[in-house]
Amino acid sequence: MSGTGTFVVRAARDEDLAHLYEMAKLTGGGFTNLPPDRRALKAKLDRSHAAFERDEPSVKDELFVLILENVTTGEVRGTCQIFTLVGQHHPFYSYRISTLTQHSRELERTFRAEMLSLTTDLEGSSEVGGLFLHPGERAGGLGLLLARSRYLFIRAHRARFGDRILAELRGVIDEAGGSPFWDGLAGRFFGMNFQDADAFNAINGHQFIADLMPKHPIYTAMLSESARAAIGLPHPSGRAAMRMLENEGFAFEKYIDIFDGGPTMTARIDAVRSIREAREAAVVACDRDGGSEALVAHGRLSDFRCSFGTVREVGDQVVIDPGCAQAIGAREDSTVLHVGRL
Template sequence: MSFCIRTATTADLQPIYEMAKLTGGGFTNLPADRTSLASKLEKAAASFASDATEPQDDLFILVLEDCDNKQVVGTCQLFGKVGSSWPFYSYRLSSYTQSSKELDRTFSARILSLTTDLEGASEVGGLFLHPGQRAGGLGMLLARSRYLFIARHRRRFDDRVLAELRGVIDEAGGSPFWDGVAGKFFGMSFQEADEFNAIHGNQFIADLMPKHPIYVAMLSEAARSVMGVPHTSGRAAMRMLETEGFAYENYIDIFDGGPTMIARTDQIKSVRNAEEAWVSGIAKGDTRAMVSVGKLADFRCCYADIGITDQGITLSRQAADQLRIEPGASVLWVAR
């Protein structure tokens, strides 16, 4: 079987919707709501068609397609600039130290502060791979294809890129962090708030969330224990992000407490190491790589065994067919 990354179109609504129903909740960027997903695909179509030369409120959606049967089995997203339509909120975890001379004691307390520090950054997210395809490095293909897309369209992205990982969700679909913090101010369950945010945006957070710092020691043990901890299904994603150069800098999601990972765009490994080359011929090589071609709506990406020559690179006929190219084409590639 062969797989290829391509740009999503409005015709992909049904398979993306079917995947959204499998997420189990907590995927704000992939809500199981047809109307919301249709709007996202329309926005992506406008972003792919735009000729902007700087970061904007863009949304780019990519899908992983089985080239043999044209079935969509995965998806991922890129956001050009967060915080444009409504504020981009995070909790920042920090320390506050106080001393008492009379008691001869110093206390250091951890506090959560509501912040918009990350506004203006670009974001990678919305990654979901069908459970039946979680083998053979397809998750990595989905994840890293986004960085080749960024490298190809560098001016459309900020100097910082963030990735929000889903936090811990219990067997009932609830969030210990939400129950211990925000849930007390909103009168709704985590699932209700998550669905509302995915469909209507997070202005309600600005309206109702307390603006003063929250002392972590006053939270329940259940809430404290999951701050900055990814969902079990997101641990591999966190490791992949760390390999690319992302780091956890004490910012967490306001809904489920999951960690927000941050990287300098030009220091992301797959962006920094991406090389442009001409396809000099059709021949399988001995270097396993990810190869991309095209810009915006014409972007495609797949795995390929390439050969590196003085004239450029060679790649197999299968990879050339997946990318829809012939010798003489310009590609962007990075070693796997």
């Protein structure tokens, strides 16, 4: 378990570009929100800077990029992203799994056909994505810190987000880096392999999907067995992320990614557990005299910082440990957000 105050989640800065690029090269493909392309990453940082600088309580199409830093060594060890409003400049496409039931009186048989329909149902949602943790840090709950820090950020800036939130999980990728789902469906129409399509999408957006993807429903029975088997399944490395999302109240409502068939998880923002259970309180003291393990956040916009800490409630105020207080820049009389560590 990582000690309190050792790691902090903070706003991304210009000097984080090199770290983001190095992490992007470790993703292994299929990670659209973290492409191994310096220009695309720089564009994300520029967009994030603009979002952090705007201080108005209204919802616009914005991106916040957060960074996980070891405050002892200064090393960047992870990243995550929050999109406030998807599908505003380009359609946000998903496949929706549906079933068509037909009955033949002559044959006395009922046929149930599963179909994939191209949809923009999730347009206007907020999105949590782009979460990547350095392979050397996948212990001690740091993935949980990265993931849940986003919900405390949303809670601290609630007016900047909509009513619904989604998370796309990477789908099944084979040993060669290809996608059985893509090869069995979209690849037939596009004449591109998954790696090329994924790289193009990460840098240029997926308007080309709108231009070339067939608009009529696809019967899954007509896909290859490997493509059908991948529908709605997360990449093995994403199973823990799926469990974390389910613990927060996200559910799989039969929306899947159009590239790799991975599941899209959705929730109402105010029903997300970390947002719903987070409490705002003034810090009455900083000491090490016990308390409950928690995520603690302090500061707004570019000053936002979140870390593990111990919290002891004293009436409607809290006592937090000094390590956490130092990491997040809080002191006595500061106001913090805290939520119990699951």
